[in-house]
Amino acid sequence: MLSACTVDQVPLTTAEIINDSCPLVSRCTIPGNNLTNNQSLLNDYNALKKAWLFCAAQVDMIADCQDNQNEKTRTAP
Structure with missing residues (x-):
């Protein structure tokens, strides 16, 4: 029997996943216009x-x- 296959071994703990990335953003868009009068301009x-x-x-x-x-x-150290 291989020594690594014994039942007496302590199970490994799971690693904690740490997300250190910045959030995703979308490109800035400028809306089109259809100026016909002063209210449209506003x-x-x-x-x-x-x-x-x-x-x-x-x-x-x-x-x-x-x-x-x-x-x-x-x-960080």
């Missing part, structure tokens, strides 16, 4: 502002994640 402005705010929030989220990863790397 609607286009609001849609464009919303798109830029959404894009900026994604960039900030990734920048924060990368800063946190860099901080962990600097303080």
